[in-house]
Amino acid sequence: MCTEKCPKKVVDTYNEGLRKRKAIYVEYEQAVPLKYAIDPTQCIKMIKDKCGNCEKVCPTGAIVYDQKEKTTKLNVGSVVLSPGFKPFDPSIFDTYQYSKFKNVITSTEMERILSASGPTGGHLVRPSDNEEPKKIAWFQCIGSREINRCDNSHCSSVCCMYATKEAVMAKEHNGPELDTAIFYMDMRTPGKDFEAYYEDAKENKGVRYVKSRVHTIDPITGTDDLEVRYANENGEIVKEQFDMIVLSVGLEIPPETVEFAGKLGVELTDNNFAKTSVFNPVKTSRDGIFVCGSFQGPKDIPESVIDASAAATAAGEILTESRNTNVKIAEVITEINVDNERPRIGVFVCSCGTNIAGVVDVKAVAEYCETLPYVEFVTNNMFSCSQDTQEKIAETIREKNLNRVVVAACTPKTHEGLFKETLLAAGLNKYLFEMANIRNHNSWVHKETPELATEKAKDTIRMSIAKVALFQPLKEAELQVNQTALVLGGGLSGMTTAKSLATQGYETHIIEKSDKLGGQAHNLLKTVQGEDVREKVAELSSAIDSDDKITVHLNSEITDVEGFVGNFETTISGDNKIEHGIAVMATGASPYKPEEYCYGQDDRIITALDLDRKFMDNDAALKDMTSAAFIQCVGSREKDRPYCSRVCCTHSVDNAIELKKLKPEMNVYIIYRDIRTYGERELLYKEARELGVIFIRYDRDNKPSVEVKDGEVIVNVTDHVLGRPLEIRVDLLTLATAIIPNRDEKIAQFFKLPVNDSGFYVERHAKLGPSEFATDGVFLCGLAHYPKPIDESITHAQAATSRAVTLLARESIHTNGEIAVTSPQNCSSCGICVSVCPYSAPSFTTAKGPNLGRAEINPVLCKGCGLCVASCRSGAINHNGFDTGQIYAQLVNVKEAV
Amino acid sequence: MADFEPKIVSFLCNWCSYGAADLAGVGRAQYPANVRVVRIPCTGRMSPKFFLAALREGADAVWVSG
Numbered sequence: 001m002c003t004e005k006c007p008k009k010v011v012d013t014y015n016e017g018l019r020k021r022k023a024i025y026v027e028y029e030q031a032v033p034l035k036y037a038i039d040p041t042q043c044i045k046m047i048k049d050k051c052g053n054c055e056k057v058c059p060t061g062a063i064v065y066d067q068k069e070k071t072t073k074l075n076v077g078s079v080v081l082s083p084g085f086k087p088f089d090p091s092i093f094d095t096y097q098y099s100k101f102k103n104v105i106t107s108t109e110m111e112r113i114l115s116a117s118g119p120t121g122g123h124l125v126r127p128s129d130n131e132e133p134k135k136i137a138w139f140q141c142i143g144s145r146e147i148n149r150c151d152n153s154h155c156s157s158v159c160c161m162y163a164t165k166e167a168v169m170a171k172e173h174n175g176p177e178l179d180t181a182i183f184y185m186d187m188r189t190p191g192k193d194f195e196a197y198y199e200d201a202k203e204n205k206g207v208r209y210v211k212s213r214v215h216t217i218d219p220i221t222g223t224d225d226l227e228v229r230y231a232n233e234n235g236e237i238v239k240e241q242f243d244m245i246v247l248s249v250g251l252e253i254p255p256e257t258v259e260f261a262g263k264l265g266v267e268l269t270d271n272n273f274a275k276t277s278v279f280n281p282v283k284t285s286r287d288g289i290f291v292c293g294s295f296q297g298p299k300d301i302p303e304s305v306i307d308a309s310a311a312a313t314a315a316g317e318i319l320t321e322s323r324n325t326n327v328k329i330a331e332v333i334t335e336i337n338v339d340n341e342r343p344r345i346g347v348f349v350c351s352c353g354t355n356i357a358g359v360v361d362v363k364a365v366a367e368y369c370e371t372l373p374y375v376e377f378v379t380n381n382m383f384s385c386s387q388d389t390q391e392k393i394a395e396t397i398r399e400k401n402l403n404r405v406v407v408a409a410c411t412p413k414t415h416e417g418l419f420k421e422t423l424l425a426a427g428l429n430k431y432l433f434e435m436a437n438i439r440n441h442n443s444w445v446h447k448e449t450p451e452l453a454t455e456k457a458k459d460t461i462r463m464s465i466a467k468v469a470l471f472q473p474l475k476e477a478e479l480q481v482n483q484t485a486l487v488l489g490g491g492l493s494g495m496t497t498a499k500s501l502a503t504q505g506y507e508t509h510i511i512e513k514s515d516k517l518g519g520q521a522h523n524l525l526k527t528v529q530g531e532d533v534r535e536k537v538a539e540l541s542s543a544i545d546s547d548d549k550i551t552v553h554l555n556s557e558i559t560d561v562e563g564f565v566g567n568f569e570t571t572i573s574g575d576n577k578i579e580h581g582i583a584v585m586a587t588g589a590s591p592y593k594p595e596e597y598c599y600g601q602d603d604r605i606i607t608a609l610d611l612d613r614k615f616m617d618n619d620a621a622l623k624d625m626t627s628a629a630f631i632q633c634v635g636s637r638e639k640d641r642p643y644c645s646r647v648c649c650t651h652s653v654d655n656a657i658e659l660k661k662l663k664p665e666m667n668v669y670i671i672y673r674d675i676r677t678y679g680e681r682e683l684l685y686k687e688a689r690e691l692g693v694i695f696i697r698y699d700r701d702n703k704p705s706v707e708v709k710d711g712e713v714i715v716n717v718t719d720h721v722l723g724r725p726l727e728i729r730v731d732l733l734t735l736a737t738a739i740i741p742n743r744d745e746k747i748a749q750f751f752k753l754p755v756n757d758s759g760f761y762v763e764r765h766a767k768l769g770p771s772e773f774a775t776d777g778v779f780l781c782g783l784a785h786y787p788k789p790i791d792e793s794i795t796h797a798q799a800a801t802s803r804a805v806t807l808l809a810r811e812s813i814h815t816n817g818e819i820a821v822t823s824p825q826n827c828s829s830c831g832i833c834v835s836v837c838p839y840s841a842p843s844f845t846t847a848k849g850p851n852l853g854r855a856e857i858n859p860v861l862c863k864g865c866g867l868c869v870a871s872c873r874s875g876a877i878n879h880n881g882f883d884t885g886q887i888y889a890q891l892v893n894v895k896e897a898v
Numbered sequence: 899m900a901d902f903e904p905k906i907v908s909f910l911c912n913w914c915s916y917g918a919a920d921l922a923g924v925g926r927a928q929y930p931a932n933v934r935v936v937r938i939p940c941t942g943r944m945s946p947k948f949f950l951a952a953l954r955e956g957a958d959a960v961w962v963s964g
Contacts, residue, residue: 446931879939892951
């Protein structure tokens with residue numbers, strides 16, 4: 001109401017200024033908390049002491065004009081910085097005419113235009129005339145990899161992928177005939193599953209990729225269209241018309257954050273990101289202050305989520321001693337036994353101020369509810385969720401001896417938990433409750449038809465009453481979580497996880513199949529920041545050896561796994577049994593052994609790791625060389641291995657720099673497809689070019705060839721600038737080979753973990769759950785998830801630790817009541833439930849007795865999805881909270897409606 | 899048929915479509931009041947029997963979203 005009555009229209013910054021909002025507003029639909037706020041810079045009352053409309057109309061008197069910013073002092077042991085980034089402002093570029101032409105927009109504006117909740121309701125139109133565009137161009141690297149007109153030498157890491165996504169979405173919105181062209185320098189899609197998405201956009205969705213930097217945009221007189229001029233790959237100047245141009249703006253750190261960091265004494269890099277080290281990737285220069293997200297470096301969602309968990313680990317490690325202090329324990333009220341009682345239902349119809357009552361006739365609805373079967377009590381509340389109403393509801397439950405409750409209000413997604421607490425406070429089992437959604441699904445969306453909305457509200461509540469009458473009290477089992485952890489794999493990721501778990505007080509076992517800890521890290525020379533990897537591995541190994549909470553099992557493999565979250569029992573080689581509560585998969589990956597480019601035919605043709613070895617051994621022959629070449633994407637980004645190995649571009653560029661430093665007159669060539677030095681790794685690429693490393697591009701259909709002839713190694717490649725074949729004689733040819741996961745079907749089966757086509761583990765959620773599995777109690781980190789450099793492996797290991805500790809620290813877990821339960825006497829042992837369950841909850845009983853061989857469901861593993869219930873051909877599975885009879889009751893009660 | 903108003907029973911997955919319908923409300927998107935919603939824990943819970951029951955009870959259309 002306040003927003004409706006507010007007369008002041010303000011530019012909506014959340015929607016990139018593409019529409020207006022009011023001075024009192026909710027920033028966006030998903031805002032947490034979903035509460036209205038006043039913009040003090042715009043409110044007429046606050047500026048001129050006039051208006052005051054919102055205060056007059058607010059039924060709860062929630063408007064306070066003189067609220068002031070308050071300073072509160074908190075006593076904390078760790079601080080985590082996650083201030084985020086600011087999209088680059090392209091108005092400083094006259095080339096792109098962002099300020100001048102309406103149809104030149106930024107990628108963040110495009111995001112809002114494509115959004116269903118955006119200014120155009122998800123309808124893709126251009127700003128100048130609201131017409132659907134026929135041709136759209138994206139320009140990459142606006143404000144990234146650019147030091148002439150701005151100071152951002154870094155690559156922003158995310159723009160290639162978001163431009164590709166926007167182009168694909170634009171085509172989905174406006175049809176395949178929409179022409180989308182992305183003008184780029186290098187296509188950088190090194191994230192998990194990103195390369196396949198890019199290939200699909202290019203090959204199947206018809207997104208055009210043009211490798212060129214546009215230098216001029218001109219208006220076309222008489223239209224709002226734009227003409228761009230650029231040099232194509234053959235060096236010819238091409239003119240093309242577009243209806244709309246999207247500038248893929250980069251990520252930068254705003255001056256406020258720079259100033260804030262200065263006050264905190266946190267050091268920054270040249271590009272204003274927080275300075276961290278490869279082996280402590282979320283630790284800032286100041287002790288006790290940690291960093292995550294794009295302030296640590298430009299990154300995408302999964303890496304930000306991983307960072308966040310890692311920062312939690314780093315912050316938590318130093319607080320281990322204070323864990324479980326300063327906590328309050330909630331009072332538990334004894335549950336009333338309502339078994340075999342006739343349902344006595346209480347219905348609470350909420351007005352939600354005027355949110356519901358403004359449309360739905362709540363009085364009529366309440367009166368109607370009184371006529372329904374088993375309804376004992378009905379009332380109408382102004383705000384059912386307010387503290388005093390909550391207390392009143394609990395009091396009514398006790399007074400009227402109610403044994404079932406329906407609240408007709410907003411959505412169970414946000415308020416079910418709150419009302420269940422109210423039931424608990426009244427001594428009622430919290431599962432004897434149902435919500436009827438008469439706000440989000442009704443009054444808010446049927447404003448124009450109040451009578452129909454009132455009818456719908458009656459139907460919805462009637463359906464809920466019919467359902468709740470059939471509810472039974474449900475039990476939640478309590479389960480102890482074994483406080484021991486098992487880490488599978490003793491590489492850098494596994495070691496980091498184990499060390500952190502032990503630091504936080506948990507007994508940890510590392511299972512390593514080889515005879516030493518360290519894994520692939522033994523083969524790496526140095527980090528991108530020049531740190532000695534072997535030295536760090538040795539340090540970590542000795543720290544693990546001297547930690548009495550860690551037991552290392554070398555030359556060991558898993559032979560069997562029993563149990564589930566909180567209570568696993570794993571058998572390893574030598575029949576050793578380990579009981580543990582959680583497991584971390586850090587099984588790593590191995591380098592691809594190339595079959596191409598004459599590998600194995602000559603000692604001078606080696607892999608990237610072989611070259612690291614030569615540096616480590618101070619191979620004198622390196623200094624004598626006059627020419628060296630690197631071939632990129634050997635085994636990666638191929639038809640049968642369609643992923644980018646992420647680390648190889650940086651690795652080769654770094655080693656090329658080493659060679660140049662060793663002998664500046666050496667000719668060093670990098671033969672590549674796209675140079676993917678994302679983030680601040682871009683600075684290495686810049687340094688390599690400055691040192692004279694020659695970069696020659698090839699594409700997958702026109703690969704270089706290698707021959708060993710008359711004692712010489714010769715690389716043949718077509719030069720992308722001259723368009724002519726080159727023959728390069730080299731003293732050393734380094735193949736940047738792919739990273740192949742250590743695929744182990746047995747382990748995947750033991751812990752019931754999914755593996756993708758390339759052999760990498762599939763995490764719980766690609767964006768939001770990158771460090772854990774859908775299987776509870778099992779976590780993931782390192783190369784087993786996807787190729788990544790050392791810093792990202794360490795972050796991932798810390799993230800997996802954080803996810804594991806959130807479970808271990810609880811010490812016991814409660815099962816959910818709303819789950820599937822079998823009736824063994826009806827089970828025909830067909831096994832459908834066992835095979836369809838994504839969580840491996842059903843199994844055949846092995847206990848002797850009448851139910852031997854019949855299905856039972858582990859309440860700890862069941863997530864209550866109901867797949868098995870719907871699939872059971874014998875009707876032997878019931879679903880607490882969503883049982884077939886209960887859903888039927890709802891459907892039967894649709895009847896009066898229809 | 900001009901005045902025909904279909905009666906629709908929708909089965910919405912708790913984790914996606916039900917939440918999306920909530921967001922449609924937060925965004926005040928307006929749509930006709932012909933739909934009656936049954937919240938289900940996952941579309942995996944959907945059984946052919948529910949379609950038939952909804953049709954038997956007089957629905958003109960059944961919409962499953964998840």
